Amino acid sequence: MTTQHSGSHSRTTAAAGQRRTIASFTNYRDAERAVDHLSDNNFPVDRTAIIGNDVRMVEQVVGRLNWGRALLNGAASGAVPGVLFGWIFGLFDLVNPLVAALTLALYGLVFGAVIGAIMGAIFYGMQRGRRDFSSVTAMVPSRYDLVVDEEVADEAQRLLAKLGTGSGS
Structure with a gap:
């Protein structure tokens, strides 16, 4: 209209x-x-x-949050920067930067996912069941x-x- x-x-x-x-x-x-x-x-x-x-602010609830989801979300959010940091540091290898970048990207993926999962569990545990859902917030005129x-x-x-x-x- x-x-x-x-x-x-x-x-x-x-x-x-x-x-x-x-x-x-x-x-x-x-x-x-x-x-x-x-x-x-x-x-x-x-x-x-x-x-x-x-x-107005609209918060759309997208699902329940439980231990498994908290670990998975944490792992995903840790894996992305882990891959990027590993890849970037691997590019500085003077002998074989491509192999080093891919290897360190893989290590970064694993290490970032583990650290992210641990952080996700810590944050979920600190909430003590007060917010057992995931949501996306948007501003809507x-x-x-x-x-x-x-x-x-x-x-x-x-x-x-x-x-x-x-x-x-």
Whole structure:
């Protein structure tokens, strides 16, 4: 859903001067599509911004957390830096850097996974069952305002009017 604003409504002060909200969208995809439409019509898109408003934090629970999952997550998070550090240090071998890099990357994988699993167990044990779930946190705006510099706002509104009325949205 899109709400079009007339030129006299919302105004935002930006570093480059006055800005005007020319449209509001309920999802980011539509705001992105509007900017893409402006770009396709040779509008100076460097004078636009998409601003997320009324932001709320959403924590999506993705599963239960138990000892096995804590060990596995810890091992995975330790293995990645272990491989990278091992590979990088192996590249400094003057005799055969490729073999050394691969060998040390393998050692780093194992060592990092073990240390990560131990750390995962320690952190899980310290929680004492208070947070037995895994989650992913995101910041989600309720609307996205498309703002443009005041000097080019009328042109942007004219171009967006074409998008809403007949460009196969």
